[in-house]
Amino acid sequence: MANLSVNIGSLRLNNPVLTASGTFGYGEEFAPFIDINRLGGYIIKGTTLNAREGNDYPRMVETPSGMLNAVGLQNKGVDYFIEHIYPRIQVYRSHLIVNVSGANIDDYAETARRLHALDRVSAIEVNISCPNVKEGGMAFGTTTQGAASVTRAVRSAYPDKPLIVKLSPNVTSIADIAKAVEAEGADSVSLINTIMGMSIDVERRRPHLSTITGGLSGPAVRPVAVRMVWQVAKAVKIPVIGLGGIMNGRDAIEFMLAGATAIEIGTANFIDPAVTMKVIDYMEDYCSRHGISDINEIIGCI
Amino acid sequence: MKQVKDFTIIENLHINDCYSRMTLTPADGAPMPEMKPGQFVQIAVEKPGVFLRRPISINDVDYSSNRLTLLIRKAGKATECLIGMEANQTLNILLPLGNGFSTDAPAGSRLLLIGGGVGVAPLLYLGKELKSKGFNPEFLLGARSAGDLLELEDFRAIGTVHICTEDGSEGIKGFVTAHPALNSPYFRLYCCGPAPMMKAIASIARDKAVDCEVSLENMMACGLGACLCCVEKTVKGNVCVCTEGPVFNIKSLTWN
Numbered sequence: 001m002a003n004l005s006v007n008i009g010s011l012r013l014n015n016p017v018l019t020a021s022g023t024f025g026y027g028e029e030f031a032p033f034i035d036i037n038r039l040g041g042y043i044i045k046g047t048t049l050n051a052r053e054g055n056d057y058p059r060m061v062e063t064p065s066g067m068l069n070a071v072g073l074q075n076k077g078v079d080y081f082i083e084h085i086y087p088r089i090q091v092y093r094s095h096l097i098v099n100v101s102g103a104n105i106d107d108y109a110e111t112a113r114r115l116h117a118l119d120r121v122s123a124i125e126v127n128i129s130c131p132n133v134k135e136g137g138m139a140f141g142t143t144t145q146g147a148a149s150v151t152r153a154v155r156s157a158y159p160d161k162p163l164i165v166k167l168s169p170n171v172t173s174i175a176d177i178a179k180a181v182e183a184e185g186a187d188s189v190s191l192i193n194t195i196m197g198m199s200i201d202v203e204r205r206r207p208h209l210s211t212i213t214g215g216l217s218g219p220a221v222r223p224v225a226v227r228m229v230w231q232v233a234k235a236v237k238i239p240v241i242g243l244g245g246i247m248n249g250r251d252a253i254e255f256m257l258a259g260a261t262a263i264e265i266g267t268a269n270f271i272d273p274a275v276t277m278k279v280i281d282y283m284e285d286y287c288s289r290h291g292i293s294d295i296n297e298i299i300g301c302i
Numbered sequence: 303m304k305q306v307k308d309f310t311i312i313e314n315l316h317i318n319d320c321y322s323r324m325t326l327t328p329a330d331g332a333p334m335p336e337m338k339p340g341q342f343v344q345i346a347v348e349k350p351g352v353f354l355r356r357p358i359s360i361n362d363v364d365y366s367s368n369r370l371t372l373l374i375r376k377a378g379k380a381t382e383c384l385i386g387m388e389a390n391q392t393l394n395i396l397l398p399l400g401n402g403f404s405t406d407a408p409a410g411s412r413l414l415l416i417g418g419g420v421g422v423a424p425l426l427y428l429g430k431e432l433k434s435k436g437f438n439p440e441f442l443l444g445a446r447s448a449g450d451l452l453e454l455e456d457f458r459a460i461g462t463v464h465i466c467t468e469d470g471s472e473g474i475k476g477f478v479t480a481h482p483a484l485n486s487p488y489f490r491l492y493c494c495g496p497a498p499m500m501k502a503i504a505s506i507a508r509d510k511a512v513d514c515e516v517s518l519e520n521m522m523a524c525g526l527g528a529c530l531c532c533v534e535k536t537v538k539g540n541v542c543v544c545t546e547g548p549v550f551n552i553k554s555l556t557w558n
Contacts (some may be wrong), residue, residue: 029528033305033306045530053540054533057520058520059533060522062354064351067354074540267523269524269528272346
């Protein structure tokens with residue numbers, strides 16, 4: 001059987017399959033359907049310094065080949081996570097990666113600092129790309145200066161452990177943002193977060209979402225995501241994690257060919273809660289069909 | 303235990319242009335998981351333009367014949383596709399989801415199950431369960447007109463049925479909230495239907511200090527508590543309807 005293990009900085013994943021933050025809860029929601037220990041790692045819900053109630057309902061609308069969401073980082077805050085959720089999910093052996101968000105740079109850094117003490121948190125993914133919050137979030141991810149300043153602060157609060165920065169596609173040059181966070185010490189970049197979108201109920205003449213705009217995900221965004229992964233992989237030396245509309249193993253391989261060292265499965269979890277296992281199976285089968293002994297051989301071959 | 307299973311359609315009975323009653327059994331013949339009244343399923347609909355699963359209430363469960371029944375109303379592309387399906391076709395279903403109605407009450411309690419339109423769906427299974435626990439559940443069913451009253455004979459086989467139609471074509475003319483049956487003393491009201499109807503019933507229940515449970519149908523993606531899209535404001539803050547509901551006691555909601 002081919003080697004599927006890949007490295008994200010010092011983090012060794014048994015296979016390239018991760019789950020995208022906000023689509024996989026805290027992992028345990030999916031325990032009835034999959035063997036969580038078989039995942040390369042699992043990235044859990046965006047965590048902030050203080051609890052957030054998120055946006056008003058309605059927060060979601062189906063769109064052609066995808067969906068718009070405007071959840072708005074609903075979570076109970078990092079201390080609640082450490083006290084109540086972390087002890088529960090430590091039973092999983094797969095790498096636990098916490099997604100971190102904040103309203104300002106100090107919040108990002110403080111949240112990262114509190115997570116740094118947790119042995120079973122293998123890495124953090126810093127979200128500078130959420131389109132659904134008024135303050136922070138995407139605001140930091142749309143300029144090289146903003147992205148660099150968050151990365152610098154988090155890097156110093158979270159030393160010596162893998163730091164991934166999740167990038168927004170809602171920018172002119174995502175490669176420039178990637179280079180900026182690489183220069184500040186990020187170990188990896190993940191992309192893309194959702195693309196800002198909007199949908200209107202024409203009968204009621206009102207937007208479908210309470211926030212008017214939201215983040216588009218699902219296969220509708222995939223060609224944009226593949227293009228951006230390809231551009232970023234050419235621009236930086238750190239490993240790139242690809243995501244955006246991956247529905248199956250074929251799509252995952254597409255991202256790896258474009259330059260992704262690992263991939264995240266997001267919206268597809270909502271439709272098939274066992275999709276992650278099928279993607280790992282597909283990768284094994286793909287390698288054997290193509291006579292590949294190590295999946296690292298195909299990364300970025302385009 | 304929640305699971306994803308292929309089901310074979312045994313029968314898809316067209317009640318009229320807008321509704322069908324679909325009976326299914328697991329394709330692999332394995333026994334169905336235990337399901338509670340008020341729980342729901344998420345169906346993958348294989349049709350271009352339909353991306354997410356569709357949540358549908360559990361209408362009835364028969365473990366002895368290993369059959370699940372769903373009541374489907376045409377509301378869009380996906381439900382139209384489901385209504386058009388035929389016996390022997392297969393559907394991929396995620397189930398059972400959500401919490402379900404309370405079925406405990408002091409012996410002899412009077413219980414009223416109130417349904418509007420296709421909202422009657424979960425009340426059939428609930429009525430059967432309550433009947434099997436020794437209660438004599440009563441039903442108050444409302445619809446636009448006589449043709450929209452679903453499964454009346456099945457409800458009548460369980461207990462007394464009070465009827466309202468908006469056009470007066472059957473039962474009392476008007477909304478369920480105006481039906482005199484609501485003046486009787488009940489231990490608990492159960493309600494499933496359009497949101498304005500449930501809010502009106504909740505308001506009556508609050509005034510009379512009667513226990514009341516409602517079943518919400520907020521739009522959802524995953525059905526598993528992961529996407530946080532279907533939230534309802536409660537006294538505990540925003541909670542997922544798919545895992546903390548769909549059935550809520552009105553005391554936990556912030557409707558008043």
